[in-house]
Amino acid sequence: MSGKVILQARDLDIRFGGVVAASDINIDLIEHQNLAIIGPNGAGKTTFLNLCTGYLKPHAGRIIFNGEDITGIAPRRLVRKGVARAFQIPQLFTEHTVMENLLIAAAAQARQWAPFTRLDRIGARAEMEHLLELMKCGHLATLPVSALPEGQRKLIDIAVALALKPRLLFMDEPTSGVASAEKFELLDIIAGALAEARVTAVFVEHDMGIVDRFADEVAVWNRGKVLFRGPPGDVLKHPDVIRDVIGEEL
Amino acid sequence: MNAQLVALAVFDGISYAALVFLVAVGLTLVFGVLRVLNVAHGSFYALGAYATASVGGAIFAAGYAPWLAFPLMLLAAVLIGVLVGGPIEKFLLGRIYELEDVLQILVTFAVFMILEDVQRLIWGGQPFFEATALNQLGTVTVFGITYTVYQLIFLPVVAIVVLIGLRLGLRRTLTGRLITAVTEDREAAVTIGIDVERIYLITFIIGASLAAFGGALASATTSVVPGMGADMIVLSFAVVATAGLGQIEGAAVTALLIGLGRSFAVYLWPELEVLIPYIIMFGVLLVRPSGLFGTVQARKI
Amino acid sequence: MTTRAQILRVLPYALLLALALVPQVYPAAQVLLTLALAKSLAVLGVIVLLQAGQVSFGHALFFAIAAYAAAFLGNSMGGGEIVLSLVLGTVCSAAVALVVGVFIVRYRHIFFGMLNLALSMIFFSFLEKFYHVTGGSDGLSVARPRVLGMALERGPFELVLFYGTLGLVIGALVLTHRFLSSPVGQMMRAIKTNEVRLEYLGVSARNVLLAGYVLSAALCGLGGVLMSTAQGIVTPEYAWWVRSGEFVFIAILGGAGSVGGAVVGTLAYEAVKTYAAAFAADIWQMILGVVLLVVILFAPNGLIGLFRSWTRRIGSAPERTGDRAGDRVGAGE
Numbered sequence: 001m002s003g004k005v006i007l008q009a010r011d012l013d014i015r016f017g018g019v020v021a022a023s024d025i026n027i028d029l030i031e032h033q034n035l036a037i038i039g040p041n042g043a044g045k046t047t048f049l050n051l052c053t054g055y056l057k058p059h060a061g062r063i064i065f066n067g068e069d070i071t072g073i074a075p076r077r078l079v080r081k082g083v084a085r086a087f088q089i090p091q092l093f094t095e096h097t098v099m100e101n102l103l104i105a106a107a108a109q110a111r112q113w114a115p116f117t118r119l120d121r122i123g124a125r126a127e128m129e130h131l132l133e134l135m136k137c138g139h140l141a142t143l144p145v146s147a148l149p150e151g152q153r154k155l156i157d158i159a160v161a162l163a164l165k166p167r168l169l170f171m172d173e174p175t176s177g178v179a180s181a182e183k184f185e186l187l188d189i190i191a192g193a194l195a196e197a198r199v200t201a202v203f204v205e206h207d208m209g210i211v212d213r214f215a216d217e218v219a220v221w222n223r224g225k226v227l228f229r230g231p232p233g234d235v236l237k238h239p240d241v242i243r244d245v246i247g248e249e250l
Numbered sequence: 251m252n253a254q255l256v257a258l259a260v261f262d263g264i265s266y267a268a269l270v271f272l273v274a275v276g277l278t279l280v281f282g283v284l285r286v287l288n289v290a291h292g293s294f295y296a297l298g299a300y301a302t303a304s305v306g307g308a309i310f311a312a313g314y315a316p317w318l319a320f321p322l323m324l325l326a327a328v329l330i331g332v333l334v335g336g337p338i339e340k341f342l343l344g345r346i347y348e349l350e351d352v353l354q355i356l357v358t359f360a361v362f363m364i365l366e367d368v369q370r371l372i373w374g375g376q377p378f379f380e381a382t383a384l385n386q387l388g389t390v391t392v393f394g395i396t397y398t399v400y401q402l403i404f405l406p407v408v409a410i411v412v413l414i415g416l417r418l419g420l421r422r423t424l425t426g427r428l429i430t431a432v433t434e435d436r437e438a439a440v441t442i443g444i445d446v447e448r449i450y451l452i453t454f455i456i457g458a459s460l461a462a463f464g465g466a467l468a469s470a471t472t473s474v475v476p477g478m479g480a481d482m483i484v485l486s487f488a489v490v491a492t493a494g495l496g497q498i499e500g501a502a503v504t505a506l507l508i509g510l511g512r513s514f515a516v517y518l519w520p521e522l523e524v525l526i527p528y529i530i531m532f533g534v535l536l537v538r539p540s541g542l543f544g545t546v547q548a549r550k551i
Numbered sequence: 552m553t554t555r556a557q558i559l560r561v562l563p564y565a566l567l568l569a570l571a572l573v574p575q576v577y578p579a580a581q582v583l584l585t586l587a588l589a590k591s592l593a594v595l596g597v598i599v600l601l602q603a604g605q606v607s608f609g610h611a612l613f614f615a616i617a618a619y620a621a622a623f624l625g626n627s628m629g630g631g632e633i634v635l636s637l638v639l640g641t642v643c644s645a646a647v648a649l650v651v652g653v654f655i656v657r658y659r660h661i662f663f664g665m666l667n668l669a670l671s672m673i674f675f676s677f678l679e680k681f682y683h684v685t686g687g688s689d690g691l692s693v694a695r696p697r698v699l700g701m702a703l704e705r706g707p708f709e710l711v712l713f714y715g716t717l718g719l720v721i722g723a724l725v726l727t728h729r730f731l732s733s734p735v736g737q738m739m740r741a742i743k744t745n746e747v748r749l750e751y752l753g754v755s756a757r758n759v760l761l762a763g764y765v766l767s768a769a770l771c772g773l774g775g776v777l778m779s780t781a782q783g784i785v786t787p788e789y790a791w792w793v794r795s796g797e798f799v800f801i802a803i804l805g806g807a808g809s810v811g812g813a814v815v816g817t818l819a820y821e822a823v824k825t826y827a828a829a830f831a832a833d834i835w836q837m838i839l840g841v842v843l844l845v846v847i848l849f850a851p852n853g854l855i856g857l858f859r860s861w862t863r864r865i866g867s868a869p870e871r872t873g874d875r876a877g878d879r880v881g882a883g884e
Contacts, residue, residue, distance in 0.1 A: 079753035091748035107734035108752035287661035363840030
């Protein structure tokens with residue numbers, strides 16, 4: 001592996017009641033290496049995202065982002081350091097339009113409260129229009145989010161995260177809830193936008209075809225532990241992975 | 251403050267706490283299941299008090315036996331729970347579970363406004379006082395203080411019986427287990443075929459009956475006046491919030507805490523009497539935002 | 552341009568013009584209108600919080616704080632100065648809101664509503680109990696203040712107060728509308744739908760709500776000073792929960808989706824109350840409760856919403872979604 005380490009997880013532990021959701025997790029994320037996280041349901045994949053983005057605080061262990069200890073820091077502060085997140089269930093402002101969602105994100109990123117400027121007149125508007133075009137969602141700008149189908153909401157959710165200009169983006173199952181035929185197209189769009197924004201992505205994914213094509217590296221999760229990590233070509237062919245993870249997906 | 255005053259304050263506090271607990275536990279039970287904090291809950295308390303005091307006054311004046319005061323309280327509580335609480339849940343709250351939180355709150359607030367005037371229309375603005383039940387049980391002398399048996403022994407015993415009864419009922423009976431299941435995971439309960447609407451209705455009737463029962467019991471010790479429902483809803487909210495939403499045993503402990511705090515204030519600093527519950531509530535919430543016994547629930551994302 | 556768009560554009564101005572002409576055309580209603588307009592400011596404050604999906608059952612607290620502060624100031628200065636009273640009262644309410652708000656904005660929904668109620672009840676009993684300071688349940692009388700240094704007779708003073716109040720209401724509507732359309736205002740409305748995302752945008756939902764809370768308290772305070780000046784007295788009833796409930800009721804009646812709902816709702820409410828309450832004093836709360844239920848269940852956007860859907864029906868062209876953003880908070884302009 002080469003490249004700069006952007007995030008280090010060290011000895012992370014967390015349990016809920018008797019369930020071990022993370023146990024002794026040690027992993028380094030490399031800048032500009034997109035990492036796919038795979039594993040059976042309940043393996044602790046979302047928990048890892050929750051830990052890295054500050055939604056949960058580990059019972060033990062540390063998380064270092066860009067050389068700084070960020071363990072237990074609230075999502076709000078973490079975002080300002082350059083860590084963004086897209087969700088398995090899109091988290092959007094459902095009473096606002098698509099463009100308004102992006103503009104709120106842009107205003108948040110610029111820390112611009114501007115109590116007497118109209119939201120749609122803030123400087124970032126052109127930039128947000130460009131971002132929407134990049135996500136192939138330009139035609140949705142004036143629609144209320146509540147009117148969008150799930151797949152488009154997922155794109156907007158990612159666009160909102162990208163509006164924050166993060167260095168590192170966590171995505172929880174970006175293609176779930178999308179018909180298989182459209183998954184590749186969806187990820188093509190996302191990958192294009194990520195590349196242009198020069199964002200490092202970590203994404204949880206169940207579709208091995210997607211993983212194979214879009215990930216630079218794969219990490220396999222099971223029972224709160226990282227079992228394997230390596231290039232997709234190697235990891236996806238490992239017999240244990242095929243038996244425990246891929247077999248279950250089929 | 252000498253020992254006798256301390257004892258007096260403790261007795262006052264305990265008997266008051268027993269009444270507050272009955273109302274607050276109904277509020278917290280209903281919230282646990284329906285996820286609606288019913289602003290009209292205090293109205294059931296007032297209705298229970300009015301019904302007991304007015305009917306009691308009439309039948310005792312007509313020469314009926316004074317011991318009837320006790321079954322009358324129970325009857326009034328159940329009737330109000332079923333006849334007033336039931337339709338409110340069935341025809342009104344049942345329609346609003348899908349609405350935004352703020353609108354649900356406003357609907358129960360509207361019901362509260364309506365019930366306030368219903369009381370005024372039926373019973374007018376005059377206070378009622380009907381102490382037959384209180385007089386029936388006589389007095390007892392403890393630590394040199396003569397106190398009514400009704401307040402010192404009967405009310406706390408009733409509160410404890412209700413507490414144990416609720417806990418056992420929720421654990422041991424089928425309906426109780428269904429209620430617990432709905433409280434813990436509404437969606438899962440629907441999936442396994444529990445008739446959630448029926449559970450809501452039953453829970454609401456139980457909660458409303460408990461409030462009305464609290465009012466019925468209170469009517470023997472205090473004048474029944476307009477506005478008592480408004481005072482009680484805020485007070486029982488203070489208990490429920492201090493304890494932590496949905497906490498049944500916690501509500502008992504907190505009711506005692508607030509009851510004692512209030513009765514000591516009566517002797518030490520009377521101006522603060524009404525404020526004590528809120529001071530306790532704000533104090534607790536500053537340190538523990540989810541209440542003394544409450545837990546923070548993270549939303550699944 | 553469609554008929555509907557024209558009506559919607561012209562109507563607010565027509566309404567304001569009609570209001571401005573009341574002292575000339577129907578002087579008997581002038582004082583009543585002053586009181587109604589003062590109250591509409593408090594309702595506007597409640598509407599600000601409703602944008603964030605929060606309802607306060609205790610906003611009369613800020614109404615009363617400002618009114619008492621102004622009364623103390625005026626009485627200590629032998630009448631005082633109206634401009635000073637307005638500024639001081641409003642600042643007092645905003646300052647208290649800033650302090651208690653730090654605590655209150657940690658809570659949502661029923662907690663938010665009830666904690667506000669508890670605060671207002673504490674203040675209410677303070678006003679009643681500490682009568683040597685507050686005048687107890689009799690309250691304090693408010694001497695007629697000077698206006699920019701001029702001592703006015705009753706008639707001219709009331710006229711000045713009417714136009715002053717009308718001007719302040721218009722100013723408050725414009726200001727609040729702009730605030731709600733701005734990034735921070737929109738973030739506040741985002742609290743209603745998704746606080747998790749807001750936090751994941753790096754925004755403190757609490758700070759945003761606190762900004763709205765202080766604004767709403769300041770609006771209530773402004774209304775409180777105007778009301779007590781117009782009435783010449785301030786009583787603990789200013790802080791009573793029934794008054795808080797009335798603010799909430801009017802906000803929903805008028806339509807919480809737009810700042811104009813505050814004025815429309817208050818005028819409608821006061822008109823009906825003036826003529827109907829005499830016949831229905833015993834069941835007034837009941838009527839309010841029933842109307843509230845009907846509005847929530849069948850006309851959730853209030854009078855403003857009803858008016859909009861009426862103009863939509865008579866409008867010549869079907870509506871596009873293009874003016875949505877303006878539609879929701881736009882009626883004040």
